[in-house]
Amino acid sequence: MTTVQDILRYIETVAPVDLKMEWDNVGLLCGRSDKEVRTILVALDPFPHVCQEAVEVGADLLVTHHPLIFEPLNSVSDQTATGRAIMTLLANDISAVNAHTNLDCAEGGVNDTLAKQLELTDISVIGNAHLLRAGNYESTLPAFIAHVKTQLGCQGLRYVSGGKSVCRVAVGGGSCGSELAEVMAAGCDTFVTADVKYNQFWDAKEMGVNLIDAGHFHTENPVCAVLTDKLQKAFPDVHVILSKKHADCVNFY
Secondary structure (H helix, E strand, O other), X not given: OOEHHHHHHHHHHHOXXXXXXXXXXXXXXXXXXXXXXXXXXXXXXXXXXXXHXXXXXXXXXXXXXXOOOOXXXXXXXXXXXXXXXXXXHHHOOOEEEEOOHHHHHOOOOHHHHHHHHOOOEEEEEXXXXXXXXXXXXEEXXXXXXXXHHXXXXXXXXXXXXXXXXXXXXEEEEEEOHHHHHHHHHOOOOEEEEEOOOHHHHHHHHHHOOEEEEOOHHHHHOHHHHHHHHHHHHHOOOOEEEEOOOOOOOOOOO
């Protein structure tokens, strides 16, 4: 019998807990550790519609990148999205585990997957935190922007030109705009990340770095398919399903 605890132990070999940031919340955040697992649903976020999908597919466990509970809760009720998600899971005896910043930093995790999705070569780790990755890709900036949009399936993206062709590319899935100085120090001319602030675009332009914001969902979501595959191979008797209903809620007019 495979239990939630068995799955969690495996996930922690893929994304060791000691790689997580101090402020993060990872692991088993809802449900029973001893529950038998026959079906797993994998998604980026544990939003209410994803939790409902877990019910519909008969999942015993929901595995996500982002945590179900991130900040301390004052209540669990139908008045908040988090409350509704927790209530749905508990009412249907579905456990929820996640690997967040530990999966960002892990070998083969969010950022290695993003680098490979963008077809970078000679991929290496940037910095002591093991968060960012860098790789080679020779292109003009317009051609590379089109490549990023296609490879990640973005509806659109934001960017600023640093006045250079693309040669050495840094990637940081999710909100990594604050790592711009480290990217420049590593000798990268281009940086693909998300949630970039207005002043960070100006900083990049002044520093001569091509900065591309491809969206939080689209820069992190590729790891879900990788995690689904890893779980299926590790637990062949368990049915592992990649969410079909979760998508980016951001639209472009």
